[in-house]
Amino acid sequence: MTKWLLPESLADILPAEARRIEELRRKLLDLYRVYGFELVMPPLVEYLESLLTGHGHDLSLRTNKLVDQLSGRTLGVRADMTPQVARIDAHLLNREGVTRLCYCGSVLHAKPMGLLSDRELLQIGAEIFGHAGVEADIQVIELALESVRLAGVEHARLDLNHPGVSRAIIEADPALARNAEDVADLLSTKDVTGLRAFASETPLQAGSLDALIALTQLYGGGEVLQRAREVLPQLPQVGQALADLEQLAGFLSDYEVSFDFADVRSGYGYHSGIVFAIYADGWHDTLVRGGRYDGVGTAFGRARPATGFSLDLRALAGGLAPAEPAKAVRAPWGCDPALSAALRALRAQGIIVVQVLPGQQQSLDEFVFDRELVCEQGQWKVRAIQ
Template sequence: MGNWLLPESLADVLPAEARRIEELRRELLDLYRTYGFELVAPPLVEYIDSLLSGTGSDLDLRTCKLIDQLSGRTLGVRADMTPQVTRIDAHLLNRAGVTRLCYCGNVLHTRPADLLSSRELLQIGAEIYGHAGFEADLEVIQLVLETVAIAGVRNPRLDLCHPGVLRAILKSDPAAAELSQDAIRLMRDKDVPGLGELAARAPGIRAETLKALQLLPSLYGGPEVLHEARRELPSLPGVAEALDALQAVVDAMPNVSFSVDLADVGGYAYHSGVKFALYAEGWHDALVSGGRYDDVSRAFGRARPATGFSLDLRKLAAGLPPAERARAVRAPWGQAPALTEAVRRLRRSGEIVVQVLPGHEQDQDEFVCDRELALQDGVWTVKTL
């Protein structure tokens, strides 16, 4: 094994791709600032009990752990920045009103999400704290759509879900509630026969509950699924509230392509309201994910309504067309004052100037030198090549 080999599902980012990612990072953070979002930068590593507070078991399995040599306590390398930002809002900023926070940083997963994913992500996102109303959800979704539009993503589709539908069904039946973890696992696999077999393991489960659980995996499609769900699912207050919240999002954005999946249980223990994922041609799975998670900050001693989204900038950049090479000026190497000043003046004006070191030819994938700084009649002048 060569010393240059990297661990599985980790990779270097080479110049053209690195530039594309950095340009996206700057552009998106500037966009979020125009919406009033403040930038925060939590640490890469922190105590595991703080890092995983209120997030459920899924994040625990994705988090790399190590022992702190100073305290002897277990540390975690963050696998998701959202809980850290929630801690900052609830514990450090401690504001009474609405707070908008954005962030960008590396996260590490113990295992890749799938065969095509990396274990290291460059996560960027935005969160709104302090407002429980529909308006915050709508602002977050609008910002998601503007985010992918700036990146050049075409024809995005938003997939909606609400964990309140399944929660209400399970909560209404004590026998079903006792098997909630099994029901969630079967729902994740869309295992309708397996859901039907729950009756054998919980004889007291009501027929109406069993029928509703088996129906949820089929409630997938366009926004019309919400009308079908109202007809077919039990008339429970929690179900009605969840469907109303989803319908409000669809009605508020008539020009957006929506789909609905009422059996989506990803992040079930984490999300508390409208949940969404954005898909687009060119990416094999969800490009952006987000939603409401009002209960997470409770673990930090101060419950705050919260909604937001995040995405991996590396994944976003990987699905975009190759970036065009930047135009640059080629210049000879030298320390003559006139040459040095000419190069400095060009760079200050925003030009890329590549000085060719003695004995070498200009060899870069990142730039195309279509002009040259040349001495003409005693004056350094830019000439077209």
Template structure:
């Protein structure tokens, strides 16, 4: 095997693509800062006991594990940064007030999360800690929509769900509570026949409501249908009201859809969840939701909600960036030449000095001007 081959679903990022990703990263982090989010940088690896605390089985299966040669303990290479940021809030910052944190960095997956997905996503996201009200969910949803808009996408679909509906349905049925993980698989697949057979020993009301969930997807009218099809439990009533409020706040910014069986990520989610879709990508480009209980593993449960997206996947959908106009200059150490080049760079110009005997070939830059010496002065001349 040639030594330049990389593992499956792992790839280098070449100049033009890297520039798109970096431009998006800067724009999004700058936007997060305008909302008051503080940047944190969790480590790439840590003890699995901490890294996987409250993360759920899906995250554990996606996590690479290695043995630490210093301590002999098992380390994990992060597959998601959400629990790491929750640890920072709960254990290191330990604030009593509302805390807004954001992050950006590579994560590693043992397997790709979707068709053509990379196993090394560049994850960026934002989290709010300390406020249990719907205001925090609405702000995170707004920030996620703003982030996708920064990439130039205007045709966006927002899918909403709420894990509280399933939890309320299972609360009074011990048999159903034991099967929660299997039930979510049936619901996510909308496998009504399989669900019907699997739930034959449940309470009739629970069984009927679970089967109804597989059909409760579509536009905002789904919320009205859900009120008729689902029992009027306090948890369900509250969840439907929260979904209605979040849907109303997104009208005009995205096409809103409701899917009460879309429970991806439910294992550490505790409330409203959302996913953003854009044309050209079968997978969700961003996911978010409430996860109030993750901090318990670090000794301090805090209300929490947030979102994240993969910058590499998002940038792949964008057109190739236009090459930046630049200036070609000869190589030399003459003080006047060096001073002229320094002044141009201070003014924001890209100046590329030609190495003796070589041409310049770049993906990102187009030299449309040249620096030449005329009558003892260095001046710019247009090329072509």
């Protein structure tokens, strides 16, 4: 009775949904190709230390571990493909100048990220290596927005943040710096009560708690940048981060842009520059996450500027309208050479043709027959089904 049951937070994808996900995958990879991105396919499993390079404790908790029967070393089933792509850029390609790479593959999380999240994701994304300027950030963000538009998402909203703001505030107070990951978690959920409780148990410098609470309230449109300059500590890193955000927002004036200075869910200490998220009505969580993560290739022997984004195709497809059945031609079963030739000719044109096997009952969710292949006066012809 339990043989067909799947582990918790894992699910099969049935025909119509599988077709839509695959069509999205092809469209997006074709989109990235016309932008000059090259496709790479890293392995599903790697040595654990390679998978976790440059990431914080959060990714380690999400990674499934196992022992390699050949080497005895610990392997990890990837929970994020970005470190693998950084390894390919730094160690295998080892090019000078700019490299644009894209990818698509399954990733597995040890635990779901949220109540409505799956543990298996079909991650697709694009990365630019070798360019430290804002131009690379602009292209990555525009490509991410074009990705969701191409998928059929309407009225996507872009959120920007710079981890340098929260990092400067945390590192300015030794008590905060010792508990940086915990503080970042409280910020990401805008848990003001939790921040106050933390401050009551940990002696903080004057103004540190007020600065953290201010971060949880700094979200909204362009006016947030000016408010941030007024209420946040006058630290050089904070001023530079706000200037970077203002510059980037100016280049993205054609889009709906907002800011959220408490959104540090990407992993404290991982991103080195501007980060972004894309939201849309109909999805319970972010559609796309991305940002700058310079230096992640250092562990592979080559530090490189890097920026990119990724999204889960399964989650993206799940918020779209139900997939419509595809129109198909119904054909009889037979060994007539003329029938075989007619079938090949139709399929060569990309037309779906389903041969009905002897005694077959029609039970197809994926196709609807609007035409049929019939033999008239010795010629096989397609005619509409009335």
